[in-house]
Amino acid sequence: MVVKYRILSNTHIAKDIYEMCLSGNTEKITNSGQFINIQLDGFFLRRPISVCDITDDGLIIIYKILGDGTRYMSTLSAGDKLDAVTGLGNGFDIKKSGNKPLLIGGGVGVPPLYLLAKRLIAVGKTPSVILGFGCADEVFYKESFEALGCETVVTTVDGSMGVKGFVTDAVKGFDYDYIFTCGPPLMLKAVYDKTQTDGQFSFEERMACAIGACMGCTCRTKKGYKRLCKDGPVLSREEIIWE
Amino acid sequence: MGVDISVSLSGLTLDNPVIPASGCFGYGKEFSELYDINILGSFSIKGTTKHPRFGNPTPRIAETPSGMLNAVGLQNPGIDVVATNHLAYMGRYFNKKVIANISGFSIEEFVYCAQKLDSIEQIGIIEVNISCPNVHGGGIAFGTDANSAAEVTRAVKAVTKKPIYIKLSPNVTDITEIAVACENAGADGLSLINTLLGMRIDLKKRRPLLANKTGGLSGPAVFPVALRMVYQVYEAVKIPIMGMGGISSAADVIEMMMAGASAVQIGAATLKNPYICKEIIERLPLEAERLRITNLKDIIGVAHL
Structure with a gap:
């Protein structure tokens, strides 16, 4: 509507x-x-x-x-x-989450994870959070996640705040059984490669109608062609095909 | 009082001339969840080919001044699936005649699709797309040569009792030459225009923005071009024209009909505003009344001396 x-x-x-x-x-x-x-x-x-x-x-x-x-x-x-x-869009399915979810966001991929964190907390599955940025000037919402009670680690590529490097450099410090992630394509691929648990990945694409009619944002998955606007933007690990 | 906005296409009476264009309305399902699409005159389904197609890689969409480029590349599940699934279930949310848009990479593929659709009751018109700019080795190749266009027309006409409308490309030197060739080959009507070939470059990446490099331009930017071509074709042929290209208001609908269109299709505007066709249909009688039009059919081609 x-x-x-x-x-x-x-x-x-x-x-x-x-x-x-x-x-x-x-x-x-x-x-x-x-x-x-x-x-x-x-x-x-x-x-x-x-x-x-x-x-x-x-x-x-x-x-x-x-x-x-x-x-x-x-x-x-x-x-x-x-x-x-x-x-x-479909959004994240929190029913599939394990008890110790890890949220991994990069840049403007961070925002949807905030409502996700609140929804997970509401069902008793307080997540841990990794927020990745280029430098300290770009960091936002660290305190907001902390205020929810989430253990929150920030990474910056230049090391000007938090862990120096990429989000994947911070993953090994966490005990988790499920991941939710949103960020640039290269970050999603790196997270996919460096984590093993089930998880949900939120993608972005240029769209026209955004209601599933124009086929402007279709991608291949192991479960057939999907329209990222309607059948996504969230895909499960087991269905993703990297191209 | 009471403006008659019904129109007629090859014996088919439409409650109004507003028809969402192929590729911008899927099979109608998504829009039927937003409003009752039975208010439409009809709609044209996503372009269908003999074999299933993934289409082009993404990005398939780019913005332009007053419009957009698309290079979807005829993604569709193939005519067999469309006939047995999409069209078979369409009656659940759309109870009027629909326009079936078909495309192909050979005459045989067009013929196969037309044969498959001939017995489907809900199809009122078969729209033969010989003008898709986003596929290679087919599509537009048939639409830029008068002999090829005539050959497709004849072949499709021979295998179906349904009225066939040939969808023409604007990417030609003289669109009237192709239009006349289709008319002479037996076309019942014409749809024009398909998108104009264009491109954009991503300044940061220094590469074409679309993965297909080029795409089809649509939206208000192309309206004057479409209007001009409908105007020219109307003078060259006697068969009815569905006019399309950048229409986004009731006033545009009337303008396109004055140029010679018997009905109109609305494409890019439905992507920007999913309710646009409903809004135009509601607005159309008021706009007509304002212009002292009592019967929309009276204004078809009225701009010609």
Whole structure:
């Protein structure tokens, strides 16, 4: 469904990273890991952005300035309206999780893991968290995960905060029986290679309709072709084919 | 009061001229979950080929000024699966006649698809896509040569009782030449235009943005081009035209009909706003009334002297 959200705040929280609080209907958003598809004045295609948190009267999204569309988004301010198709994608399935889940996020792959962490905590499976960034300037939401009670480790490529290196350099320090991960493709592949437990991987792709009609974001899986917007963006380890 | 917005295509009466275009509406299922799609005039199903196709690698989509590029490459499960699954169950959420879009890499493949669809009651029109710019060695190759276009038309016409509409490519020097060739070969109507061949380059990667390198341009950017081609083809042929290319409002629908379209298809706009066809259908009588149109059929080709 299409919802006209009202922007409550649009805050710069890290290098090129903005947190936007929206007021409006969230009834179609049932799982963490789902996304909304946002219309922006002057741009033809909508921008798919994952849901970071559900609030009392709306939701929070976090986005990075990666092009003209997200740069325009960063200029919007409180009171502005935002037209979005909501409740898109399958999201994470927490029923499949083990008792000791590990969440691994990279860059703007971090936001959907926040709502996921809250949902896991609600069913008594408090996760551990690894957040990977390029440098200290880019780090966000470390304290938010810690405030939930999650053991949280930050990695930075240049070592300016936390563990120096990549998220996979921090994995061996954890006792876990299941992983949930979201981040850039190379990170997902590295996590896939360096972990052995079952897990769920959230992918991104350029999309047009984002409702499963246009076949713009199809990938091959061991369970057939899947539309990342509708059958994903979350895929299980056992179905992923790397191309 | 009361504007008649019904139209007619080769003996088929449509409640209104609004038809979601092939490739932008799947088989209708996803949209039927958003609104009752029985309000549509009809819709054109995702392009279907004889054999199943994965299509092109991703990225398949790129944004452009006032539009988009796609290079999906005819991903579909093949005509047998479409006939026995998708079309067989369509009646559960769509009870009108549907337009079946077929494509192929040889005349034999077009013929196979048309034969397979001939006995399916729900199909009102077979739309023969000889203009897909995103597949290699087929598709558009048939649509850029008048003799080949005529040959496909004749072959398909010979194996089906359904009306056949040939979907034309704008990527030609003279679209009227192809249109006339199809008419002379027995086409019942024409669909135009398919997408315009385009490309974009990823500045950071210094490579084409689409994995297929090129893609088909659609959206409001192409509307004036589509309008011009419908206008030209209307003067060259007598068979009905389904006009498409960048239509995104009720006013666009009327403009395209004034150029000569008997009905219209809406593609890229449905990807941007999944409710656009519903909104246009609701708006159409009001827009017509504003322009003192009492019967939409009266304005078909009215822009011609």
